[in-house]
Amino acid sequence: MVIGGVVALCIILLILGFLFPRMSRHPERGSERVAGAGGRIAGKAPGPLSRWFRKPFGTSQKAMAKSSNAGRRGRSKMPF
Numbered sequence: 001m002v003i004g005g006v007v008a009l010c011i012i013l014l015i016l017g018f019l020f021p022r023m024s025r026h027p028e029r030g031s032e033r034v035a036g037a038g039g040r041i042a043g044k045a046p047g048p049l050s051r052w053f054r055k056p057f058g059t060s061q062k063a064m065a066k067s068s069n070a071g072r073r074g075r076s077k078m079p080f
Contacts, residue, residue: 006060006063006064010064010067012027013031013064013067013068014067014068014071016068016071017067017068017070017071017072017075018072018075019071021071021075024072025068028064028068032064032065035057035061038057039054039057039061042057
């Protein structure tokens with residue numbers, strides 16, 4: 001369920017980055033803020049559990065940033 005939500009958000013950010021490059025930065029920052037908050041909460045677990053619990057949030061944060069950047073790059077390569 002959560003993986004599907006992250007994938008859907010990545011697709012939305014990709015489309016926004018392609019259609020509206022400047023306007024896509026605000027949703028990207030908002031989604032990264034949500035993933036960062038989850039990572040900060042998971043980081044409060046004791047011992048090595050904090051690293052293990054924080055890793056999915058960091059990975060999803062990277063995926064969201066990559067997808068929106070890919071949309072912007074694709075838009076910049078278009079001939080119009």
